[in-house]
Amino acid sequence: MTDLATDLLNGSRRALARALTVIENERSEAPALLTALYPHTGRAWVIGVTGAPGTGKSSLVNAMAAAYRKTGKTVAIVAVDPTSPFTGGAILGDRIRMRDLSGDAGVFIRSMATRGSLGGLARTTRDAVRALDAAGFDIILIETVGAGQSEVDIARAAQTTLVVEAPGLGDDVQAIKAGILEIADVLVVNKADRPGADNTVRALRAMLELGHPTNSGRMVNHHGQMMQTPAQMDEKAEFATAQFTASHHGEEAGAEVWLPPVIRTIATRDAKTENDGIGDLLAQIEAHRLYLSDGERLRQREHDRIDIELRDRLAHTLMKNLLNEVSSEYYESVISQIQARTLDPHSAVRAILSAR
Amino acid sequence: MTDLATDLLNGSRRALARALTVIENERSEAPALLTALYPHTGRAWVIGVTGAPGTGKSSLVNAMAAAYRKTGKTVAIVAVDPTSPFTGGAILGDRIRMRDLSGDAGVFIRSMATRGSLGGLARTTRDAVRALDAAGFDIILIETVGAGQSEVDIARAAQTTLVVEAPGLGDDVQAIKAGILEIADVLVVNKADRPGADNTVRALRAMLELGHPTNSGRMVNHHGQMMQTPAQMDEKAEFATAQFTASHHGEEAGAEVWLPPVIRTIATRDAKTENDGIGDLLAQIEAHRLYLSDGERLRQREHDRIDIELRDRLAHTLMKNLLNEVSSEYYESVISQIQARTLDPHSAVRAILSAR
Numbered sequence: 001m002t003d004l005a006t007d008l009l010n011g012s013r014r015a016l017a018r019a020l021t022v023i024e025n026e027r028s029e030a031p032a033l034l035t036a037l038y039p040h041t042g043r044a045w046v047i048g049v050t051g052a053p054g055t056g057k058s059s060l061v062n063a064m065a066a067a068y069r070k071t072g073k074t075v076a077i078v079a080v081d082p083t084s085p086f087t088g089g090a091i092l093g094d095r096i097r098m099r100d101l102s103g104d105a106g107v108f109i110r111s112m113a114t115r116g117s118l119g120g121l122a123r124t125t126r127d128a129v130r131a132l133d134a135a136g137f138d139i140i141l142i143e144t145v146g147a148g149q150s151e152v153d154i155a156r157a158a159q160t161t162l163v164v165e166a167p168g169l170g171d172d173v174q175a176i177k178a179g180i181l182e183i184a185d186v187l188v189v190n191k192a193d194r195p196g197a198d199n200t201v202r203a204l205r206a207m208l209e210l211g212h213p214t215n216s217g218r219m220v221n222h223h224g225q226m227m228q229t230p231a232q233m234d235e236k237a238e239f240a241t242a243q244f245t246a247s248h249h250g251e252e253a254g255a256e257v258w259l260p261p262v263i264r265t266i267a268t269r270d271a272k273t274e275n276d277g278i279g280d281l282l283a284q285i286e287a288h289r290l291y292l293s294d295g296e297r298l299r300q301r302e303h304d305r306i307d308i309e310l311r312d313r314l315a316h317t318l319m320k321n322l323l324n325e326v327s328s329e330y331y332e333s334v335i336s337q338i339q340a341r342t343l344d345p346h347s348a349v350r351a352i353l354s355a356r
Numbered sequence: 357m358t359d360l361a362t363d364l365l366n367g368s369r370r371a372l373a374r375a376l377t378v379i380e381n382e383r384s385e386a387p388a389l390l391t392a393l394y395p396h397t398g399r400a401w402v403i404g405v406t407g408a409p410g411t412g413k414s415s416l417v418n419a420m421a422a423a424y425r426k427t428g429k430t431v432a433i434v435a436v437d438p439t440s441p442f443t444g445g446a447i448l449g450d451r452i453r454m455r456d457l458s459g460d461a462g463v464f465i466r467s468m469a470t471r472g473s474l475g476g477l478a479r480t481t482r483d484a485v486r487a488l489d490a491a492g493f494d495i496i497l498i499e500t501v502g503a504g505q506s507e508v509d510i511a512r513a514a515q516t517t518l519v520v521e522a523p524g525l526g527d528d529v530q531a532i533k534a535g536i537l538e539i540a541d542v543l544v545v546n547k548a549d550r551p552g553a554d555n556t557v558r559a560l561r562a563m564l565e566l567g568h569p570t571n572s573g574r575m576v577n578h579h580g581q582m583m584q585t586p587a588q589m590d591e592k593a594e595f596a597t598a599q600f601t602a603s604h605h606g607e608e609a610g611a612e613v614w615l616p617p618v619i620r621t622i623a624t625r626d627a628k629t630e631n632d633g634i635g636d637l638l639a640q641i642e643a644h645r646l647y648l649s650d651g652e653r654l655r656q657r658e659h660d661r662i663d664i665e666l667r668d669r670l671a672h673t674l675m676k677n678l679l680n681e682v683s684s685e686y687y688e689s690v691i692s693q694i695q696a697r698t699l700d701p702h703s704a705v706r707a708i709l710s711a712r
Contacts, residue, residue, distance in 0.1 A: 031703075034700060034702055035702060035703055038697060038700035039698075039700075041697065042697060053408075303691055306694045306695060310694075310701060310704060314705055314708060315671045315674065315675045317705050318678065318709075319667065319670065322670060322674065331666075334666070335662050335666065338662045338666075339658055339662060341394060341397065341398060342395075344390060344391045344394035345390075345394075345665055346387040346390055346391055346669070347387075348666060349669045352666070353670070353677075
């Protein structure tokens with residue numbers, strides 16, 4: 001085992017910080033480090049927090065961290081900004097957090113910005129969460145900006161995913177919601193003291209009734225792709241609605257389907273109100289944890305998560321190997337032929353793979 | 357050559373619609389169809405239009421299509437919604453468009469929603485653009501919602517990329533802008549009659565001065581990844597600022613660097629004003645076309661585009677082949693070991709690749 005891993009497992013925060021740098025920069029020591037840490041993972045509860053800009057995610061994450069600390073739990077925050085290769089925003093965010101949560105050894109904060117590809121960021125985030133897990137944090141909060149595929153990938157590292165909305169963020173926010181709803185375990189309407197909060201809550205509930213996929217059947221096929229044909233969506237919508245109706249009427253205690261609750265919070269930088277909904281939010285996260293822990297659900301979810309990660313890492317490694325095997329002269333000549341339109345991209349793929 | 361390709365090339369709109377369905381559903385005939393069409397591509401000018409929800413992209417695209425039609429150019433619109441596997445939004449969008457642009461044989465409109473993976477959507481969008489190009493459209497407009505990696509991938513199919521903003525869409529829209537600015541050739545502040553438009557224009561100009569990457573040096577490395585270390589960003593920022601200052605002062609006529617102009621438009625569904633900025637926008641798109649056509653720039657950009665597409669298709673095919681070679685029993689046993697924490701994901705990748 002590497003010294004760094006030993007020190008990290010013994011509780012050294014300095015070793016943890018160095019380990020995260022090794023992971024973030026994908027240094028050559030990273031795989032051995034992660035192999036050493038991996039058997040010590042699996043104890044933390046990992047919570048993903050995502051949503052559009054302007055929803056007040058950072059303040060919410062700070063408030064959640066403070067609330068978890070009051071219950072004696074240690075908290076690590078990973079703030080991931082997939083929208084920008086600039087580290088400026090992340091660094092600024094750190095400073096504000098530091099001010100709010102500083103001087104508490106039970107809180108650890110790390111920002112990660114896009115250094116390489118976005119796929120790389122999802123990979124390194126997963127590994128950073130493992131290092132924090134092995135370091136013994138009870139709660140790991142992963143905060144991401146936005147609502148694209150990169151956030152979905154990053155959210156997949158979490159056991160409970162929060163999707164944060166806020167009232168009045170524009171007229172076709174609906175479009176974003178439809179996509180992001182699928183990854184939500186708990187929906188949070190933050191800034192709930194703003195006008196329009198009731199409408200936002202109502203709209204989210206209506207969309208949930210329409211077609212939230214069941215957690216047990218997260219629609220991922222053997223190729224790690226979503227498999228939602230319109231017909232399947234319809235089937236699921238009917239199923240989810242039926243379940244929703246059932247649990248809504250209190251007819252079924254241990255319902256098969258987790259329907260994301262919609263929680264109102266008021267977590268703004270200056271809000272110090274007691275009645276800010278953070279307690280409700282933590283209770284719902286705990287309810288989701290208990291739901292997943294019941295029977296095979298957590299195991300199934302972890303299985304799917306590992307499946308997706310494996311495919312991603314396999315594709316990454318296969319490409320690295322291929323590019324080592326094919327000479328760059330040959331590869332460039334193929335591009336030239338495609339540009340000259342004497343070869344099309346589909347035929348080019350066959351040609352490159354058979355040229356190895 | 358397939359009959360479908362022949363009919364499409366002979367101008368049949370019905371064949372075009374069928375070809376797009378074959379492409380969108382990745383049917384087995386798709387590769388042969390695309391091989392037949394590919395030599396007939398390369399004439400259209402492809403314009404990507406992306407931006408956050410609420411910016412009025414659809415209305416802008418409609419207004420652009422109408423303006424191009426007035427100059428006698430034929431226009432195809434591909435509306436891509438990567439945020440949602442629901443087709444509802446896309447279909448609704450189509451209906452509104454149809455009303456505005458209906459009855460004109462020089463306009464063709466097609467919506468694409470996420471059927472499979474988002475990576476698949478970027479692939480099928482590129483191929484759909486090829487079919488429209490081969491069918492002879494002068495202008496192809498690709499409209500996407502959002503600002504994540506999927507939109508960036510889709511925007512890569514375009515020669516000129518417009519990023520659309522609107523005044524007053526929330527307080528940390530800045531974060532999104534930083535990422536999306538890198539793909540912008542022309543910035544559009546739509547809804548420019550709204551309060552705050554001046555601020556939005558100013559903020560965008562300030563961010564452009566700060567660090568817009570040069571088009572000639574789009575920071576893409578041999579692995580199709582962005583290569584922006586903070587140090588590189590600083591270097592580029594200085595370079596871009598120097599260039600900006602030079603061109604701003606009119607000291608350099610044929611500047612090496614294209615600095616995205618910021619254009620104000622008022623394209624809302626009801627606006628029928630003549631002074632809506634669409635003319636300015638089309639003029640800037642034409643200026644960008646001329647800029648790219650000067651020397652090696654277009655060739656270089658096409659080269660990078662093909663490079664990225666090839667890597668994507670190669671990775672996709674390599675994974676498909678690997679999953680055919682590895683038995684699902686073995687693959688599942690690896691997942692089980694990872695879940696039991698007797699094997700870590702990094703070692704698992706090595707094991708699977710050597711088990712073939």
